[in-house]
Structure formats: structure tokens, C-alpha cells
Amino acid sequence: MANGAGPLLIRGGHVVDPRNKRDEIADVLLVDGRISEIGRSLRPATGVEVYEAAGKLVTPGLIDMHVHLREPGQEEKETIATGTAAAAMGGFTAVACMPNTVPALDNVSQIQFVLMKARSEGHVRVYPVGAITKGQEGKELTEIGAMFRAGCVALSDDGLPVANSNLFRRALEYAHTFNIPVIDHCEDAELFKNGVMNEGDLSSRLGLKGIPRQAEYIVVARNIALCELTHARLHLTHLSTSESVALVRDAKKRGLPITADTCPHYFTLTEDAVAGYNTLAKMNPPLRREEDRQALIAGLLDGTMDTIASDHAPHTFAQKSREFSVAPFGIIGLETTVGLLFTEMIQKHGMSVMAAIRTLTEAPAQALNLPGGHLTVGSIADVTVIDPKERWEVKTFTSKSRNSPFVGRTLTGKAVLTVVDGKVVMRDGKLLD
Amino acid sequence: MPFKHKDLLGIEGLSPEDIERILHTAAPFKTLFTRSIKKVPTLRGKTVALLFYEPSTRTRTSFELAAARLSADAMSLNVDSSSIKKGESLVDTALNLEAMKVDFMVVRHSVSGAPELLAKSVQAHVINAGDGNHEHPTQALLDLFTMREKKKKIQGLNVAIIGDILHSRVARSNIWALTKMGANVRLCGPATLVPQEMRSAFGKSVSVTYQVKEALDGADVAYVLRLQTERQLDHLFPSLREYHEFYGLDARKLAWAKKDCIVMHPGPMNRGVEIASPVADGPQSVILDQVTNGIAVRMAVMYLLAGGKV
Numbered sequence: 001m002a003n004g005a006g007p008l009l010i011r012g013g014h015v016v017d018p019r020n021k022r023d024e025i026a027d028v029l030l031v032d033g034r035i036s037e038i039g040r041s042l043r044p045a046t047g048v049e050v051y052e053a054a055g056k057l058v059t060p061g062l063i064d065m066h067v068h069l070r071e072p073g074q075e076e077k078e079t080i081a082t083g084t085a086a087a088a089m090g091g092f093t094a095v096a097c098m099p100n101t102v103p104a105l106d107n108v109s110q111i112q113f114v115l116m117k118a119r120s121e122g123h124v125r126v127y128p129v130g131a132i133t134k135g136q137e138g139k140e141l142t143e144i145g146a147m148f149r150a151g152c153v154a155l156s157d158d159g160l161p162v163a164n165s166n167l168f169r170r171a172l173e174y175a176h177t178f179n180i181p182v183i184d185h186c187e188d189a190e191l192f193k194n195g196v197m198n199e200g201d202l203s204s205r206l207g208l209k210g211i212p213r214q215a216e217y218i219v220v221a222r223n224i225a226l227c228e229l230t231h232a233r234l235h236l237t238h239l240s241t242s243e244s245v246a247l248v249r250d251a252k253k254r255g256l257p258i259t260a261d262t263c264p265h266y267f268t269l270t271e272d273a274v275a276g277y278n279t280l281a282k283m284n285p286p287l288r289r290e291e292d293r294q295a296l297i298a299g300l301l302d303g304t305m306d307t308i309a310s311d312h313a314p315h316t317f318a319q320k321s322r323e324f325s326v327a328p329f330g331i332i333g334l335e336t337t338v339g340l341l342f343t344e345m346i347q348k349h350g351m352s353v354m355a356a357i358r359t360l361t362e363a364p365a366q367a368l369n370l371p372g373g374h375l376t377v378g379s380i381a382d383v384t385v386i387d388p389k390e391r392w393e394v395k396t397f398t399s400k401s402r403n404s405p406f407v408g409r410t411l412t413g414k415a416v417l418t419v420v421d422g423k424v425v426m427r428d429g430k431l432l433d
Numbered sequence: 434m435p436f437k438h439k440d441l442l443g444i445e446g447l448s449p450e451d452i453e454r455i456l457h458t459a460a461p462f463k464t465l466f467t468r469s470i471k472k473v474p475t476l477r478g479k480t481v482a483l484l485f486y487e488p489s490t491r492t493r494t495s496f497e498l499a500a501a502r503l504s505a506d507a508m509s510l511n512v513d514s515s516s517i518k519k520g521e522s523l524v525d526t527a528l529n530l531e532a533m534k535v536d537f538m539v540v541r542h543s544v545s546g547a548p549e550l551l552a553k554s555v556q557a558h559v560i561n562a563g564d565g566n567h568e569h570p571t572q573a574l575l576d577l578f579t580m581r582e583k584k585k586k587i588q589g590l591n592v593a594i595i596g597d598i599l600h601s602r603v604a605r606s607n608i609w610a611l612t613k614m615g616a617n618v619r620l621c622g623p624a625t626l627v628p629q630e631m632r633s634a635f636g637k638s639v640s641v642t643y644q645v646k647e648a649l650d651g652a653d654v655a656y657v658l659r660l661q662t663e664r665q666l667d668h669l670f671p672s673l674r675e676y677h678e679f680y681g682l683d684a685r686k687l688a689w690a691k692k693d694c695i696v697m698h699p700g701p702m703n704r705g706v707e708i709a710s711p712v713a714d715g716p717q718s719v720i721l722d723q724v725t726n727g728i729a730v731r732m733a734v735m736y737l738l739a740g741g742k743v
Contacts (some may be wrong), residue, residue: 210565322522326544
């Protein structure tokens with residue numbers, strides 16, 4: 001990812017930059033890893049590479065704030081190299097990776113390992129999220145300050161959320177010391193216990209252990225209460241129920257420092273996708289009902305949901321080919337997020353392009369205090385170009401895994417250029433070294 | 434007209450005509466059992482593999498006898514000592530059996546949906562012999578056969594299913610079978626074991642009550658489910674004594690049903706828990722008829738899946 005790139009002029013595209021409220025045709029010039037100039041009819045000096053972006057959208061580099069890169073420990077599913085390659089293909093210039101690796105990212109040397117691997121093998125920026133508790137065991141706090149200094153951008157016990165409310169309170173308070181956000185996967189472990197899909201009529205018919213919606217929103221409510229107590233920054237991730245959306249909407253009205261995201265699969269699919277014991281529709285939280293899908297869409301449209309994250313969770317084909325109850329939770333998403341956002345939210349539900357782009361740029365950058373997320377002269381040269389009209393079929397993946405329920409689906413909207421630090425890492429569906 | 438299914442994975446996927454066809458086919462097979470030679474050559478040369486990932490004596494023996502009486506060769510895989518313990522996946526085990534050219538795979542598995550996964554992976558006919566909490570289709574078919582034998586028709590019968598509905602594949606298959614054939618199903622048990630969704634999930638002819646008296650009022654059939662006694666550990670009921678007091682079928686409770694109500698149980702019974710011995714062994718019990726009929730029904734299923742003509 002080291003910058004050795006010459007100047008690049010992205011010419012004639014429709015620039016969409018939520019931070020600067022720019023929504024117009026303009027040229028963007030990148031020099032030495034910085035945004036050098038934005039304006040009409042910029043004249044490239046000789047030797048400046050030009051990318052013709054007419055008819056396309058030029059946006060700040062997209063950020064996926066919730067992915068699983070599986071390294072260290074589960075390299076058969078994904079590595080930092082393959083996961084960031086998938087990110088580049090999907091138009092992402094940065095990803096925040098969750099700490100539930102083996103071993104967990106719960107100390108300085110693990111954080112350093114991820115950053116070192118990302119520097120040498122990564123295609124895009126990688127921001128590690130550190131564990132809240134040692135080994136994600138929910139017992140003892142990690143060295144949050146030291147991990148923060150080493151480059152960890154947020155804290156989370158994603159996948160094994162902290163059940164102990166007192167410990168979670170202390171984590172929020174302590175993290176507040178460093179202004180580092182806490183990301184929570186909201187789940188009551190005892191209500192969830194052994195569940196594999198949404199609890200309801202379909203789980204009753206299939207004879208599968210259900211996960212009641214309450215398992216999520218009880219903890220959303222608890223977390224909001226603890227946020228009220230601590231005033232620490234809290235981000236609630238991959239929300240799946242209508243009640244969660246309502247709770248977050250209310251908390252925001254009361255001015256609490258809460259942000260939230262949902263994933264493309266929750267605004268696209270419902271639990272019906274599980275019929276026939278389809279393990280590609282098995283994720284945690286589970287796909288819910290149509291009412292929930294509609295509530296999440298409404299939450300995105302009114303801004304209650306700040307960001308969209310993929311929860312990219314690669315698993316091998318063999319693991320996903322097992323019995324439904326035994327197969328692991330999770331689907332990949334880095335390469336389908338843009339297509340689903342454009343197809344489902346913009347085209348079907350009338351979300352404005354500006355608001356849609358905000359969920360993947362300015363909003364995650366703000367939630368995690370990241371550089372970028374906007375196109376301001378002098379800021380880092382992370383840029384994505386999207387063809388909003390390209391129709392394509394989801395078929396193959398750059399990720400090491402292919403556990404996606406969207407294979408075979410036709411989407412409209414695709415990233416065609418990914419620029420990280422002024423350097424083109426993906427152009428027209430091809431990775432560049 | 435050939436039977437159009439490759440596999441028997443559940444009752445949900447069968448039409449009333451399919452069910453009728455199986456019951457109709459089973460009847461002549463049953464008449465064999467009273468002869469001195471209890472065998473027909475129908476499936477001679479066919480191989481039946483029995484994969485039981487969960488212990489079962491009754492169902493496995495029933496399938497073995499069904500295969501034997503059709504002149505097929507049945508072999509039981511002793512799963513405890515075989516590949517699963519070495520970590521082989523279900524699909525790999527099945528592909529190996531497929532490579533050995535077996536014609537039928539009868540599978541019992543603790544995980545819902547396992548037979549469906551198997552059926553997608555192999556050419557052989559897959560018969561679900563009970564998967565997790567999902568379905569146990571041959572049990573429901575033998576139950577229907579028994580009900581019809583005793584009550585002449587299924588249409589309009591009031592059937593009370595009492596016990597742990599939540600975890601019961603027998604209940605699910607019977608609900609599908611009975612509602613498809615026009616019976617009224619009353620589900621009864623404590624609220625922890627009878628989720629509200631059971632009403633909405635299975636349609637209008639299913640009702641839920643927590644009172645045995647209500648469930649048995651006017652009932653033609655009292656179907657008692659086996660209680661997995663370890664469920665107590667999941668806080669689903671406080672004690673076996675209390676369970677028996679409120680939901681165990683004894684003579685006092687059975688008197689609430691119609692005079693000629695029959696008593697059924699899929700076995701094996703916990704005497705003194707879900708059913709009292711005087712009822713299990715009493716004149717209204719048809720529990721052993723169910724066992725006999727199971728073989729005839731399983732013969733019919735194998736015969737039809739193999740493409741048999743009636």
C-alpha cells in the first residue's frame with residue numbers, strides 16, 4: 001500500500017461528497033496521496049494519468065466498519081491479503097476488522113501484527129478493532145489505552161458480547177478516557193442460547209431453535225441505558241429488528257452519543273430465505289420478518305441508521321455445506337454492498353444518492369474517528385468511482401470464500417475504480433498491484 | 434401413475450392424494466403379516482442403508498423388517514463406531530454409500546434438515562426416519578393408518594396431541610398429516626412446551642390449549658408424546674411429578690374424552706410420567722397396533738419411492 005503513485009485526474013464525474021455538500025460534475029486531482037484540487041475543467045499537466053468518469057459517481061473512498069478478515073488463525077476462510085482485495089473490488093478503500101480472530105485481537109502485539117500485515121499485503125487501509133475483554137471472555141478489560149496507542153480504532157467483543165452490565169459500563173467509561181468508540185453486537189446470550197434462526201412460524205415448522213427478536217433489543221435497551229449513564233460513545237452494529245430501530249431513534253432524539261448500522265442482507269432479505277435449510281441465509285443476528293426489513297429501510301431513510309456495514313464473514317464451502325444447525329453463522333458482503341445499496345435502497349426505496357453515500361463514507365469515518373470519508377482539498381486521496389447504471393450478476397468473488405446468498409442475483413450499480421492514498425488499486429473490475 | 438417423489442423428507446411436502454396413496458398401498462402389505470410366509474419379492478436386489486445418528490430401536494427394527502419383507506437387503510451403519518466419530522461429514526458419508534450403489538438411505542439425525550441435505554447430495558431415495566425437531570413422516574403415516582383402521586376415516590376427527598410439542602418431530606409430522614386429511618388438531622401442554630406460533634405456523638384447523646380437559650373434550654384420539662425428561666434442566670417444567678399431575682394421561686383425565694377415544698403414543702413410553710400404566714395397557718390403547726402398522730406403512734413408502742405401481 002506504499003504510495004508510489006503519480007498524479008491522477010478523475011475527470012468529468014458526478015462528485016458526491018456529503019461532508020462538503022458537493023453534488024455536481026467536477027474533476028478531482030490527486031497528487032502525492034492528497035486531494036490536490038477539485039473543480040471544473042482542470043487542465044492536467046503532462047504526465048498526469050487521467051481517468052474519464054463521465055456518467056459515473058465520484059465519491060469519498062468507501063469505508064466498511066465491520067468486517068472479519070479471519071487472520072490470524074482462520075486463514076482457510078480469508079486473509080488480510082484476500083479480504084482487502086475483496087474490499088478493493090467492492091469499492092472500499094478502508095475496512096475496520098473485528099477482533100474475533102484466533103487468538104483474539106486483545107493486546108498490542110496482535111494489533112501491531114494486523115497493521116504490519118496490512119501494510120505489507122493489504123490492498124486497502126485496515127483499521128483494527130480491539131477486544132473489550134481479554135480473549136473476548138467477558139471477564140477482564142484489555143489494555144485499551146495501549147491498544148489505542150498502537151492503532152486500534154474501536155473496541156468490540158463482536159460475536160461474544162459482554163453480558164455483564166457492570167463490566168460493559170466500565171468498558172464504556174474507560175474507553176471514553178481515550179475517546180475510543182465501543183461497538184456492540186447486541187445479544188442476550190441466554191435468550192439466544194443454541195438458536196439458529198429467527199424465532200417464529202418458520203422456525204416452528206422447520207424444527208429449528210429460534211432466536212427471539214428480544215434477544216437483540218433487550219441489549220439495545222440496556223446499552224442505551226448505559227450510554228445514558230456514562231455518556232460514552234457507543235455504536236450498535238448490525239441491527240436487525242424494528243424495535244431496535246425505534247429504541248435508537250428515541251435515544252438519538254434525547255441527544256445520546258449513539259450511532260448504529262445495519263447490513264445489506266437485513267434490508268434485502270427476510271427469514272423466508274432460510275426455507276429449505278439454506279445455510280447461506282444463516283447469520284447472526286438472523287434474518288427477520290418483512291416488518292423488520294421495512295423498519296430498517298425507514299431507519300436508513302430517516303438517518304436513524306447512520307452507516308451500512310457488510311459484516312463480511314467468510315466461511316469455507318465445506319463448513320457452510322453442513323447441517324443447518326451445525327453450519328457457522330455469517331455471509332460475505334464486501335463485494336455486494338454497493339450493488340445492494342444502489343439496487344435496493346436507491347432504486348427501489350428512493351434513498352438519495354447523497355444519503356446513501358454518506359452511510360459508507362462520512363458516517364463511518366465520524367463513528368470511528370477515521371481520516372477520509374470526504375473529498376476536501378488536502379485530505380487523504382481515498383476515492384471511489386461508482387457506475388450507478390452497470391447491471392451485473394453476482395457470480396464470482398475475489399474473497400477466499402463464496403458464502404453469499406446473493407449469487408445469481410442481478411444488481412445495478414458497481415464500483416469501477418478504487419483509489420487508496422492516491423494509488424489505483426482496482427480499475428474496471430481488475431485488481432492492480 | 435408413478436409416485437412422483439424421489440425422497441420422503443416430511444409430510445409438509447406431500448399432497449392429501451400422496452398420503453392417501455401410501456395408506457392405500459400399506460393395507461395389502463399388512464395382510465402379509467398374518468401369513469406364514471411374510472415376504473414378497475417386490476424389492477429383491479435393492480439395498481437399504483440405515484443411517485441412525487441417534488439411538489433408536491423401534492424405528493430401525495421396523496425399517497429393517499419392512500425391507501426384509503420386501504426382499505431388499507438392509508444394512509445398519511453402526512454410526513457410533515463409524516466415520517462420524519472420526520469427523521466425517523454427513524454428506525461425505527452419504528457420497529461413500531452412494532459409491533457403494535445403495536438404493537435407499539434411511540436416516541435418523543439429531544439435527545433438523547439433515548435428511549434434506551442428504552437428499553440434495555445423492556441419487557438414492559432418502560427416507561427421513563426422524564430429524565431433530567423437524568419431522569418424522571413415517572411415524573405420522575403409521576399413526577394415520579392406525580387412526581383410520583380404528584375410526585374408519587380421518588376427516589372430522591378431533592385429535593388431542595398432549596406433551597412437548599416444541600421439541601417433537603412426531604407432533605409436527607402429525608399436525609401436517611392430520612390437517613391435510615381434514616382432522617382438527619388440539620395441541621396441549623404447558624406454555625413452555627407449546628409455543629403460540631404452533632397455531633399460526635400450521636393453520637386454522639390447529640388450536641392450542643394449556644388445559645388437558647379442554648383438549649380432550651369430545652376427542653376421538655388422545656395422542657400422548659414422549660417427554661424428554663432432561664428438558665427439566667432447560668427450565669421448561671419444574672418437576673416430573675408436577676408434569677404428571679397436570680399433563681400425564683391417566684384414567685381420570687381420559688374420561689373427559691369421548692367414550693371410544695383411542696390412546697396413542699409413539700414410544701418409548703415413560704410410564705408414570707406422560708402416561709399412566711392403566712391407560713397405556715387399557716382397552717382404549719392402540720399403541721401396539723401402531724407398532725405393527727409401522728412395518729406395513731414403511732413397506733408402502735419404500736415400494737412407492739422405488740416406482741411401484743398400485
